[in-house]
Amino acid sequence: MQNNVRVRFAPSPTGYLHVGGARTALFNWLHARHTGGTFVLRIEDTDKSRNTSEAVQVIFDSLQWLGLDWDEGPMKGGSAGPYFQSEREAVYQSYFDRLKEGGHLFEDGGAWRFRSPREVVVVDDEICGKIEFDLRSPETHPDMTIRRPDGSWIFHFVNVVDDIEMKITNVIRGEDHLSNTAKHLELFKALGAEPPRYAHIPLILNPDGTKMSKRDQGASMTSYREAGYLPEAVCNYLCLLGWSPKDDREKMDMSEIVKRFELANVNRKNAAFDLDKCTWLNAEYMKDVSDERFQELARAALGRAGVKLDGYAPEYVTAALATCKGKLRVFHDLPAYAGFYFSDAIAYDPVAAEKQFTVENRPRLAAVRSAFAAASCFDAAAVESALKGVAAAMGVKVGVLVHPTRLAVTGAASGPSLYHLLEVLGREKVLERIDRALGAF
RNA sequence: GGCGCAUUCGUCUAGGGGCCUAGGACACAGCCCUCUCAAGGCUGGUACACGGGUUCAAAUCCCGUAUGCGCUGCCA
Numbered sequence A: 001m002q003n004n005v006r007v008r009f010a011p012s013p014t015g016y017l018h019v020g021g022a023r024t025a026l027f028n029w030l031h032a033r034h035t036g037g038t039f040v041l042r043i044e045d046t047d048k049s050r051n052t053s054e055a056v057q058v059i060f061d062s063l064q065w066l067g068l069d070w071d072e073g074p075m076k077g078g079s080a081g082p083y084f085q086s087e088r089e090a091v092y093q094s095y096f097d098r099l100k101e102g103g104h105l106f107e108d109g110g111a112w113r114f115r116s117p118r119e120v121v122v123v124d125d126e127i128c129g130k131i132e133f134d135l136r137s138p139e140t141h142p143d144m145t146i147r148r149p150d151g152s153w154i155f156h157f158v159n160v161v162d163d164i165e166m167k168i169t170n171v172i173r174g175e176d177h178l179s180n181t182a183k184h185l186e187l188f189k190a191l192g193a194e195p196p197r198y199a200h201i202p203l204i205l206n207p208d209g210t211k212m213s214k215r216d217q218g219a220s221m222t223s224y225r226e227a228g229y230l231p232e233a234v235c236n237y238l239c240l241l242g243w244s245p246k247d248d249r250e251k252m253d254m255s256e257i258v259k260r261f262e263l264a265n266v267n268r269k270n271a272a273f274d275l276d277k278c279t280w281l282n283a284e285y286m287k288d289v290s291d292e293r294f295q296e297l298a299r300a301a302l303g304r305a306g307v308k309l310d311g312y313a314p315e316y317v318t319a320a321l322a323t324c325k326g327k328l329r330v331f332h333d334l335p336a337y338a339g340f341y342f343s344d345a346i347a348y349d350p351v352a353a354e355k356q357f358t359v360e361n362r363p364r365l366a367a368v369r370s371a372f373a374a375a376s377c378f379d380a381a382a383v384e385s386a387l388k389g390v391a392a393a394m395g396v397k398v399g400v401l402v403h404p405t406r407l408a409v410t411g412a413a414s415g416p417s418l419y420h421l422l423e424v425l426g427r428e429k430v431l432e433r434i435d436r437a438l439g440a441f
Numbered sequence B: 001g002g003c004g005c006a007u008u009c010g011u012c013u014a015g016g017g018g019c020c021u022a023g024g025a026c027a028c029a030g031c032c033c034u035c036u037c038a039a040g041g042c043u044g045g046u047a048c049a050c051g052g053g054u055u056c057a058a059a060u061c062c063c064g065u066a067u068g069c070g071c072u073g074c075c076a
Helices: A019-035 A053-066 A089-101 A155-165 A175-190 A221-226 A231-239 A254-260 A275-286 A291-304 A314-322 A331-342 A350-356 A361-374 A380-394 A398-410 A418-425 A427-438
Strands: A006-009 A038-041 A105-108 A111-114 A120-125 A129-134 A145-147 A170-174 A197-201
Touching: A006 A019, A006 A170, A019 A038, A019 A053, A019 A170, A019 A197, A019 A231, A019 A254, A053 A221, A053 A231, A089 A105, A089 A111, A089 A145, A089 A155, A111 A175, A120 A175, A120 A197, A129 A175, A145 A155, A155 A175, A170 A175, A175 A197, A221 A231, A231 A254, A231 A275, A291 A314, A291 A331, A314 A331, A314 A418, A331 A418, A350 A398, A361 A380, A361 A398, A361 A427, A380 A398, A380 A418, A398 A418, A398 A427, A418 A427
Parallel strands: A006 A038, A170 A197
Antiparallel strands: A105 A111, A111 A145, A120 A129
């Protein structure tokens, strides 16, 4: 494996990082790390009107969140900079002049077009194989425009120029560029440059097979962070879309994937995005999260949901959140799951209330209340034995008592371990809530 | 329309002529476990797009058809 591999991710700042773009970045990064090569980040911001610094920042944030660090590019520097196309005017101008001097260009209504040599071009793609494109007919393949009348540059031209200038050896990009590649090859040839190796990866589609656009669920990387997904889970899931380690491993950390990732093993088939599976993988990673990180991310998730923690003792918050660890698939679910810890306005789940707040359950709950009030202490073990004592005395199964108690105290039919949650809440609050529930029968 | 790429369970995939009465995972259903819900364990159903070849033998190779996607921009 050669050591001078140079790959690049070249996003256009559109205000979000598309999941397809993220996977393209990921595969480039994996190839670089696998081969010991260099991962370059280049911002293709030639369209001045719709590029803002915020939009660029979103790309940086998303890549960093995923853990895809670049070796050359914005903030990192490198010998082939600048890495913003908006700052490379002189470079483009000189290549443009060369093309013009070579007689490859002609003006058309103020715009400049590249005169196709009209040949059959072979694209030798590492994933798709050898593909012939017959560009001989101007009818079906008009000469491409490379510069607009206002002087701004067209993607095809600057993309090729930068790949030459930045000495890119492997272009790994979405399959939507496969047909463009023949045209790019013409440009490389006219400029007397050796083209890179190409690898076109399949696209990521919506579950219904349609193209994913900004508004579609799961399309924007930012949405994963906001929903409280773990970056390592999202990254792992993205790896599994279009690539497989060939054995049945699915949950793999990045170091293992870096070792095993081979461009040649990438599929040619578009993949439908499955948020359920991504969430499942996230749940798997949630089990591995350290207590410290769990606490931190949980607080952030509550903050995003507008749950105020200010009025509660830090130990209370920590203990409350600890009862939720290992129970969540995504942090997004936390506010609904643990909201009862941080608000006394308990709203009873209507279906559960109808089932549990019944005439026969009222004396049972009342008995539980008395036992709780009489318990010598109120830790999980004491609460458990108190409740089990009532069950034994009344000749009912524990579950018969557990359900109405849980509903009375949390408002929900399910949640954290009942005994632990009661301990955290404390006797005073628990009795209060049971009293209130007794009035709701 | 033209050109290109693709086509294995609902979804992601394994498979590269005999090991395939097609394997794994998510999702789904049932059972077990259990203080709820998850988790975990067990069980179950569902797939080689279609039609022709080639071959003793095809999910695997070839050719058509269909369908999907991409490109066909002074978007990237």
